[in-house]
Each structure stands twice: as C-alpha cells, then as structure tokens.
Amino acid sequence: MKLSGKRKIGLLALMFSCFVQGNETGGYSQHPEAEKWLEKMQAEAFSADYLRSILAHAEKKDSILNAMNRPAEKRLDWGGYRKLFVQPKRITRGVDFWNEHAETLQRAEQVYGVPAEIIVSIIGIETHYGRNVGSYRALDALATLGFDYPRRAEFFQEQLKDLLILARDENREVVDLKSSYAGAMGYGQFMPSSFLAYAVDFDRDGKRDLWSNPVDAIGSVANYFVQHGWQPQGETVIEVRLKGTVPEADLNTGERPKRLVSEWAAFGVKIDQSYPQEQAAVLLRMKDKEVESFWLGLNNYYVITRYNRSRLYAMAVYELSQAIVAEKVAIHAAEKRLGVKG
Numbered sequence: 001m002k003l004s005g006k007r008k009i010g011l012l013a014l015m016f017s018c019f020v021q022g023n024e025t026g027g028y029s030q031h032p033e034a035e036k037w038l039e040k041m042q043a044e045a046f047s048a049d050y051l052r053s054i055l056a057h058a059e060k061k062d063s064i065l066n067a068m069n070r071p072a073e074k075r076l077d078w079g080g081y082r083k084l085f086v087q088p089k090r091i092t093r094g095v096d097f098w099n100e101h102a103e104t105l106q107r108a109e110q111v112y113g114v115p116a117e118i119i120v121s122i123i124g125i126e127t128h129y130g131r132n133v134g135s136y137r138a139l140d141a142l143a144t145l146g147f148d149y150p151r152r153a154e155f156f157q158e159q160l161k162d163l164l165i166l167a168r169d170e171n172r173e174v175v176d177l178k179s180s181y182a183g184a185m186g187y188g189q190f191m192p193s194s195f196l197a198y199a200v201d202f203d204r205d206g207k208r209d210l211w212s213n214p215v216d217a218i219g220s221v222a223n224y225f226v227q228h229g230w231q232p233q234g235e236t237v238i239e240v241r242l243k244g245t246v247p248e249a250d251l252n253t254g255e256r257p258k259r260l261v262s263e264w265a266a267f268g269v270k271i272d273q274s275y276p277q278e279q280a281a282v283l284l285r286m287k288d289k290e291v292e293s294f295w296l297g298l299n300n301y302y303v304i305t306r307y308n309r310s311r312l313y314a315m316a317v318y319e320l321s322q323a324i325v326a327e328k329v330a331i332h333a334a335e336k337r338l339g340v341k342g
Contacts, residue, residue, distance in 0.1 A: 029056040033147040037157050046164060054164065057175055058143035061136065064181045068149060079288030081312040085125050086319045094120050094324035095331060097129045097214075104202070104215050112222035113232030119221050121321035122307065123214075126189040130214060133186055138163055138179035142192075145183065159183055162192035169196075170208060178211065186210025187217035188224070198224040228306040229299065236300040236318050237284070238275050239293065244268030250283055252311055256302055257282045264296065271296070284311055 028034040029052050038051045076084070098105060098120050105116035120129075127133045142163055145156035163183070167174035179185045183192065187210055190199060199208040202219025210217050238261070246267055257280035264283060265271055281296035297314070304314040 027056045028058045028060070028143050028147055031055070031147050033153065033157075034143070037146065037160070041161060041164070044161060044165065054139065054174060055143070057139065059137075059140045060148055061140050061144050061181075064136065064141055064144045065149060067181045068145065076312070077288060078286040078312055078315065079291075082288070082316060082319065085316040086323055090124050090128065090320065091323045091327050093129050094124045094320065095328045097123070098324065098328060101214055101218060104218050108202070108218050108222040111219075112226040112230075114222040114225045114230050115321070117321035117325045118225070118304075118317065119218055120324055121317045122221050123187050123217065124320060124324075125313070125317060126184075127187055130187045130217075133211060134178050134180035134184065134189075136179055136181055137175060138177040138183050138185055138192070139174055141179050141181055141183040156183065159192045162196055166192050166195055187214055188221045190220065190224075194224065195220075198227055224307065225303055228303045230303045231299050234300045235276060235279070235298045236304070237298065237315065238271070238281070238296045240264075240283075240296055241270040242268050242294055243270055246283060251285050253282050254305065254309055254311075255282070256280075257298060261296060261298075269294070269296070284315070286311075286315060 034055050038048065038055065041051055042048060098116060102116075105119060108114065108119060109116050123129055139160075142156050142160040146153055146160045147157075149156065163177065164174060166172070167177065177185065180189060184190065185192070185195065190210055195208070195210065199210055199216070199220045200223050201208050201216060203213065203215040207213075208216055208220070210220055244267075246269070250267065259280060259282075260277065261271060261275060261279055261281050262277035264281065267283075269283065271277075276298075279298050281298045282302070284295040284297050286293045286295065295315070297311070301314055301318070304317050305311065307317075308314070
C-alpha cells in the first residue's frame, strides 16, 4: 500500500513519539553513566551504533532497585532461612530431579568429582529445579543495576559487558535472555561472567544452554565447583560443641579456612577425633531463635560459599543435599520391601 505524504509524516511522527516515550520510561541511550560505559565497550569490538541500539532497548526497572535494597533473606536467622529451602516439597522434587537426570548426574560426578546431591541441591535452592529461573530480561536487570545502582555499579557494568559477549559468542539475541532481578541466569543462576568462565556444553550439541537444558546446567554447576577447588570425598561441615566462649572475631568468617581442625580444640571446640584433624576449617555459629549450634566448615564448605557468600546459603545447600539423599534411600528401601523394581 502506497502512503500519501501526509500519512508518511503522521507515521513518522508516531514512530518518533513511541521512541521518545520508550526512552522516557527507561531507555539508557542518553544516560550519562551509560555513555561512559559505551566508550569502554568499544574496546571489546562492539560498534557504537550497536551499543546505542542495545542501550535504547534497555529499560530501567524500579522493582529491581527495590528488591536489591531489601533482600528478604538478610532479615532471617538460620532457622528462618532453613525453612525457606529445606522443606518437604523441595526435598521430594529433588529426588524426582535426580531420578530424571540420573545418568547425567552420574557422569558429572565421574568427570568432576562433585556429588550428585550437591549439584541437585544447588539447582533446587537456586531455581526450584528450573521452575523459577527469573522473569526479567537480563539486559534490563544489568543496565538498571549498572547505571542506577551506584553502590555496585562497576560490578554490574562488567556483567552487562559480559552479557553482550555471551550473546555474541553463543549466537543469541541479548534481548531474549531471561534472568533474576540481579542478572543471574538459568537453572544454576549463573551471572554472565560465570557463564563465560564455567558454563559447559555437557550434552555436546554445540551450545551452552543453561536456560532450558538441564544437562548443560548440571555439568556447568559441577564444573564451577571443581574450578573453585572442590575436594572429592572431602567433608563439608562437622557439627561440634563448645567447652567455653570463642571470640566473635573467630566466628562466621568468610575467609578461606586456615586453622586446622586439631587446633580448634585449643579454642574450646570439642571435636570427634574420628574426623580429619589436619584439614583447615572455620567455626560457624548457626542460630534458630534462641537455640545455637556450632559447626566447623571445611574446604568444601568454603567452595559452596564461592557460589554464594552467605554461610546460611552454604549450610542450606548441605542440609538439603543430605535430606535429598535420605529421602532417596528411604524411597528405594520402601520399594525394595514392596518388590517394586527401580
């Protein structure tokens, strides 16, 4: 259909109006911080025109800023945090996920030395086994936090850069990639930098797909752990008792374990001698209302905290993994008694 001159002018005006309105509601093509980022990004072989088009499509999301300023987990003690993740439904679904992907999990354990239950637990806590992988566009999440969240702007601007590299390397449309409000993606909630460094094509189909391919997700989580120093057959945490008071400075540190298990006895920690005495550990206090428990976190505990720095998170991963194993064993025993073939 041929448009008249007046209709052409009207259509162009409408398109311009939509473009302006789009920028007013969150486009970043004119944002001063985005301009600085754009200049740096040209060193990554992206054209200025391409970068401006991407920034024009990015939308500021106030809901993301609100979520970053009040993460619910920070208000919880161990008891409250544990109830969020170590729950019957997540345990049962963990067994189901394990059964469904048993061959892949076994292969990941053989290749990387990371137990199947740890991989399952991570995916269970991060996305409830793929049920909640995030509904934001990663582009919007990372632009919002990179340009309108000054406290961690540098980090998120780097992640935005890595998102564009990811999209280019994996031949994906950047506007189609979904994430959490913080820009974490797929079954295992990898940030773009983690995707570039640790994601693997575990089913060998030529693509690294952590959004819809649980096989790649399983292999990638296992690879992440082994690259951060996971020790096969190593202990994760040991529950202990205190004979005295340990200085606050010695509790719940996020540092790599340095003090040996055998040395903690001198600090009032009562330890079963059957545990490895010459491994380094940190001392953890976990509080459920007024009830306290104490644990030594060893190397593999520290590796879990490389995935998420929270000691509550690391302990939830461990406890959920053990609960899933116990449920799986119980189901198998019951089926055996009933003569059901597994």
